[in-house]
Amino acid sequence: MNTTEYLVTGMTCGHCEISVREEVQEVSGVQGVEVSHRTGRLVVTGNQPVQDAAVIAALEAAGYQGVRSK
Amino acid sequence: MNTTEYLVTGMTCGHCEISVREEVQEVSGVQGVEVSHRTGRLVVTGNQPVQDAAVIAALEAAGYQGVRSK
Numbered sequence A, B: 001m002n003t004t005e006y007l008v009t010g011m012t013c014g015h016c017e018i019s020v021r022e023e024v025q026e027v028s029g030v031q032g033v034e035v036s037h038r039t040g041r042l043v044v045t046g047n048q049p050v051q052d053a054a055v056i057a058a059l060e061a062a063g064y065q066g067v068r069s070k
Helices: A014-025 A052-064 B015-027 B053-060
Strands: A002-009 A032-035 A039-047 A065-068 B002-009 B032-035 B041-046 B065-068
Touching: A002 A052, A014 A032, A014 A039, A014 A052, A014 B015, A039 A052, A052 A065, A052 B032, B002 B053, B015 B032, B015 B041, B015 B053, B041 B053
Parallel strands: none
Antiparallel strands: A002 A039, A002 A065, A032 A039, B002 B041, B002 B065, B032 B041
16 A cells, blocks of 8 residues: 655645545545645555645645645 | 624634535525625625524534624
């Protein structure tokens, strides 16, 4: 299982987490999404490596900025 | 046209405004809803007086607390 982490800015509540989750789940290869508006931490898991650019584009589609952190 | 105003706490973003709007629009007699997470101000308009208790219950259903302010 591949795990990548991102730091996301701009989430303020649970609705924001839902928006992020919905977009990131659509990214090719993504099987699991954990996200917290309190920490800004997004953990993405998949059987194959997930493209950072696709995750970051998904975050932008949801209205947020993110960077790979791990 | 009757206008009532409420002060709502806990909204942090546009998603919160949407949640409030959706619930308050369902209240009997409500024709218009203006809401801002920045100010916490909710303005409800209707042709007939709207029941405060129903508006406040709708806010609680959306996950927020509100009080009549005007």
